Amino acid sequence: MSxxxxxxxxxxxxxYELSAGLPYHFEFGRRxxxxxxGGGVAVVLIxxxxxxxxxxGRRQRGFEESMPAEIGAWLHLSENGAVTxxxxxxxVGQNIRTSLTQAVAEELRAPLGSIQLxxxxxxxxxxxxxxxxxxxxPQMNLQLRRVxxxxxxxxxxxxxKGWNVDAKGLVAEDGEVRDPAGGKVLSYGELARGxxxxxxxxxxxxxxxxxxxxxAGKPLPKVNGEDFVTGRHIYxxxxxxxxxxxxxxxxxxxxxxTLESLDTSAAAAPNVIVARDGDFVxxxxxxxPQAEQALAKLEAKWKTVPRPSSRELxxxxxxxxxxxxxxxxxxxxxxxxEALKSAEARLEQTYTVAYIQHAPLEPRAAVAEWxxxxxxxxxxxxxxxxxxxxxxxxxxIPEDRVRVIVPDTGAAYGGKHTGDAAIEAARLAKAxxxxxxxxxxxxxEFTWAYFRPAGVIxxxxxxxxDGTLTAWEFHNxxxxxxxxxxxxxxxxxxxxxxPVKSPLRQGSYRALxxxxxHFARESSMDELAHALPHGGMDPLEFRLKNxxxxxxxAVFQAAAEKFxxxxxxxxxxxxxxxxxxxxxxxxxxxxxxxxIEDNNVRVVRVVTAFDCGAxxxxxxxxxxxxxxxxxxxxxxxxEAIEFENGRVLNNRFSKYRVPRFRDVPAIEVVLLxxxxxxxxxxxxxxxxxxxxAVGNAVFHASGTRLRSLPxxxxxxxx
Numbered sequence: 001m002s003x004x005x006x007x008x009x010x011x012x013x014x015x016y017e018l019s020a021g022l023p024y025h026f027e028f029g030r031r032x033x034x035x036x037x038g039g040g041v042a043v044v045l046i047x048x049x050x051x052x053x054x055x056x057g058r059r060q061r062g063f064e065e066s067m068p069a070e071i072g073a074w075l076h077l078s079e080n081g082a083v084t085x086x087x088x089x090x091x092v093g094q095n096i097r098t099s100l101t102q103a104v105a106e107e108l109r110a111p112l113g114s115i116q117l118x119x120x121x122x123x124x125x126x127x128x129x130x131x132x133x134x135x136x137x138p139q140m141n142l143q144l145r146r147v148x149x150x151x152x153x154x155x156x157x158x159x160x161k162g163w164n165v166d167a168k169g170l171v172a173e174d175g176e177v178r179d180p181a182g183g184k185v186l187s188y189g190e191l192a193r194g195x196x197x198x199x200x201x202x203x204x205x206x207x208x209x210x211x212x213x214x215x216a217g218k219p220l221p222k223v224n225g226e227d228f229v230t231g232r233h234i235y236x237x238x239x240x241x242x243x244x245x246x247x248x249x250x251x252x253x254x255x256x257x258t259l260e261s262l263d264t265s266a267a268a269a270p271n272v273i274v275a276r277d278g279d280f281v282x283x284x285x286x287x288x289p290q291a292e293q294a295l296a297k298l299e300a301k302w303k304t305v306p307r308p309s310s311r312e313l314x315x316x317x318x319x320x321x322x323x324x325x326x327x328x329x330x331x332x333x334x335x336x337x338e339a340l341k342s343a344e345a346r347l348e349q350t351y352t353v354a355y356i357q358h359a360p361l362e363p364r365a366a367v368a369e370w371x372x373x374x375x376x377x378x379x380x381x382x383x384x385x386x387x388x389x390x391x392x393x394x395x396x397i398p399e400d401r402v403r404v405i406v407p408d409t410g411a412a413y414g415g416k417h418t419g420d421a422a423i424e425a426a427r428l429a430k431a432x433x434x435x436x437x438x439x440x441x442x443x444x445e446f447t448w449a450y451f452r453p454a455g456v457i458x459x460x461x462x463x464x465x466d467g468t469l470t471a472w473e474f475h476n477x478x479x480x481x482x483x484x485x486x487x488x489x490x491x492x493x494x495x496x497x498x499p500v501k502s503p504l505r506q507g508s509y510r511a512l513x514x515x516x517x518h519f520a521r522e523s524s525m526d527e528l529a530h531a532l533p534h535g536g537m538d539p540l541e542f543r544l545k546n547x548x549x550x551x552x553x554a555v556f557q558a559a560a561e562k563f564x565x566x567x568x569x570x571x572x573x574x575x576x577x578x579x580x581x582x583x584x585x586x587x588x589x590x591x592x593x594x595x596i597e598d599n600n601v602r603v604v605r606v607v608t609a610f611d612c613g614a615x616x617x618x619x620x621x622x623x624x625x626x627x628x629x630x631x632x633x634x635x636x637x638x639e640a641i642e643f644e645n646g647r648v649l650n651n652r653f654s655k656y657r658v659p660r661f662r663d664v665p666a667i668e669v670v671l672l673x674x675x676x677x678x679x680x681x682x683x684x685x686x687x688x689x690x691x692x693a694v695g696n697a698v699f700h701a702s703g704t705r706l707r708s709l710p711x712x713x714x715x716x717x718x
Contacts, residue, residue, distance in 0.1 A: 026277050026394055026427060067143060068126050069200045071154065074147040075104070081175050081189035083108065083115045085144060088128025089136050090120040090382055092412040094624065094683050096136050098223045099216075099616045103141045106208060106216040107148035110175045110188065112223070120384045120406035130383035132414060132508060134584040134681025137616065141679060143201075150201045155191045162186070210614035210675035217673075219619035224408075236365040236407050239378045241435035244367070245271075247428040248291040249438070250281035250298055251448060254646030255504065256305045263299040274298070275431035282424060284432040288439075307646030308503040314352050317456050317477045321498040331485060334492030336460065339471035343462025345531040350458050351520040352708045353479050354640035355451040355504055359658055362410025363445040368425035369435040375402045379422040380409035387419035394423050395430070413631070414508035415449055446651035451641055452509030453502060455479025457520040465533045469546045474521070478502060480513025483583040483688065486521060488546040504643065510631065511684040514583040515691060519709060522579035522692030527705065539696065540565055540578055549582070551611050551674075555589040556580050558609035558670045563591035573597060574604065575701025579692035585680035587611040587672075590629070590689030592665075594697040599717040603633060603663070603694055609670040610686055613677035622669045625686040629667055632690035633659040638713045657713070 068074065076084040085104050091097045097117050105112045118124055120131075129135075152172050159177040160167035163184055171178045178185050210217060227233040252259070262281060264274045272294045273284045281298065285291040308316045340346060366379035375395065381387045384404040392399045409416070425438040440448075455478045462471035472490040478500035485495055509515075529542035537545075540560055547553050560566070560578065570576055573596050580589030593605040606629050615621055638657040642649040650656045691709055699705050702716065 077192035086125045088125040090131040091408040102216045104148045107145045109172045123403045137681045239367040244435040245284045246288040247436045247438040248295040257302040261301045266297040267294040309644045327497040330496035339492035340462045344465040345463045347461040353455040353516040355454045356639040358413040358415030360411035363440040364421040365439040366421040366425035368429040377422045390419040413510045443651045447648045450505040450507035453479045453506040459524045479516040482512035483514035518688040519691045526696040551587045555609040559589040563607040575697040577693045577696030579689045583685045586685030590693040592693040599715040603665040607668045611672035612680040615673040628686035632687045636691035
């Protein structure tokens with residue numbers, strides 16, 4: 001069973017969902033700067049030209065780029081026993097720093113406190129595609145385990161050589177190598193003294209099985225949690241550089257607008273610089289308030305173009321589907337039309353998904369500094385090497401002249417793949433000749449950061465009277481192909497993804513399009529179960545009847561058991577729903593109870609069962625699952641971007657509804673710890689079952705079937 005149309009399309013589909021056009025194409029490489037100093041203003045003028053969007057995720061290295069083979073690229077042992085580990089992965093709140101530390105400690109047999117990770121610094125860490133796609137655990141965790149295991153073998157070999165004994169009789173533990181027979185002990189630091197740890201990392205080097213783990217597989221608090229609790233941690237907006245000034249960027253009034261003219265005279269003030277490069281206009285000043293004041297005094301004229309609005313969004317998506325194969329060939333087997341003719345239960349429905357924002361607590365921010373022709377940028381991003389490439393292309397310099405440093409970041413959720421703030425800060429720093437800090441406002445984040453794609457999904461299905469699925473047709477317009485294939489056994493299928501030129505900027509969001517596709521599929525499965533002759537079939541029984549995948553069956557059964565599915569009836573005004581699926585080698589099932597009071601839908605209880613192979617940190621995994629469910633409440637119930645003719649109308653938290661404390665239900669997590677299966681990621685898949693489970697519960701409670709996300713932005717009656 002595959003969660004995508006086919007392996008040959010997997011990489012292109014993921015790139016499609018990662019992409020979000022960047023708004024600038026700088027012209028300074030073709031024309032001379034004209035600097036005019038007067039009235040305290042330095043104006044950097046470039047002859048304007050229409051901005052050319054550049055796609056992130058298009059020009060990038062392969063997903064399977066080979067990793068350095070030398071231990072020294074990944075791990076350093078110091079003479080005092082400290083272990084420094086290097087990885088290009090970013091910490092964006094998912095606590096991957098902790099689980100990677102556990103992996104190294106397990107295989108190296110070193111104390112947790114001796115291990116420090118250097119993450120997401122393009123000058124220090126090996127190349128990495130980025131922190132997305134639930135790839136960190138199956139890829140980087142495994143790589144660092146291999147590195148640590150090889151390093152352990154190396155220090156044992158060094159001790160054996162020094163003692164002139166057989167290495168097989170030595171034991172490595174707690175940062176030391178011991179000779180039980182001879183009573184000798186040497187610390188890793190002593191063994192590393194004067195040694196170059198350059199032994200190749202051997203992929204076949206035996207690793208500890210999960211059943212033998214003593215550090216991994218156990219709950220461990222966040223390794224640097226004290227820094228966050230006490231406020232010692234430095235986020236990007238906290239970074240300070242000598243001589244640093246503050247930047248602000250002039251934003252157009254709507255999507256697609258181009259700059260016709262600019263009058264900077266009113267912005268004149270000491271130490272204020274105005275920079276224009278094509279449609280890019282920004283200011284720098286000694287303080288953020290001064291930069292804001294200067295920006296407000298710029299007089300710009302923009303040429304706008306008509307754009308679609310949210311009220312006509314779904315008609316637009318259907319009418320503007322692209323042709324030419326960018327969506328890949330459809331998956332097709334059997335004959336859907338013939339199977340539908342003989343089906344006793346049939347379904348034909350359309351489901352829709354709105355644009356939503358990522359809403360991270362930390363908005364986009366960057367500090368940029370030019371020195372000696374080299375650019376250094378501190379920024380929160382999931383793709384430090386991708387942002388390095390974007391900066392190199394934007395400023396036409398070699399990548400080795402660009403360094404990107406990512407401090408542990410205040411959330412991303414798939415929304416920080418591009419280097420928007422980094423490019424803007426670097427452009428302003430180039431004009432100012434000083435380091436520049438740029439922090440987006442919430443309004444900028446909600447307007448100009450890319451959105452989770454909206455979509456239209458059309459489903460047709462058919463089943464025999466006994467509940468056996470016979471036909472399945474599934475068309476996704478725009479929202480994406482992740483998890484588009486059904487995990488259920490159906491002999492006659494047609495599944496197709498249709499790309500659309502989006503009216504708003506769009507890109508990755510937690511679980512990509514898997515949330516939309518699971519919502520449509522699991523809602524349709526519920527509808528088919530109820531449409532069967534003789535009063536329908538229990539929705540769980542219907543799913544299990546059409547499932548052969550034992551891991552998916554197991555999570556459905558585990559969630560149902562914990563929830564008490566089928567053992568009681570809901571109270572008046574309450575309803576039960578269940579949904580599940582598979583994505584990124586994670587298997588999830590979610591059962592939900594809702595209460596409907598005065599047409600308001602409240603989620604009362606959620607039970608999620610999850611299987612991602614061997615569990616590395618059960619507490620961290622539970623936190624991921626609970627967080628995914630809470631985040632999923634917003635997109636399920638009320639989150640939606642409202643826009644009119646290219647202008648976002650609800651670009652602040654006071655207008656954009658996100659889950660609040662009072663919205664959070666009782667959440668119970670069931671972990672299926674499969675120590676016989678390699679660990680998979682868990683940052684994305686747990687979110688996909690929440691929306692369809694809630695929608696199915698609403699139907700159970702009210703008899704009303706909701707087919708649009710969000711389902712109840714203004715209450716059930718609306």
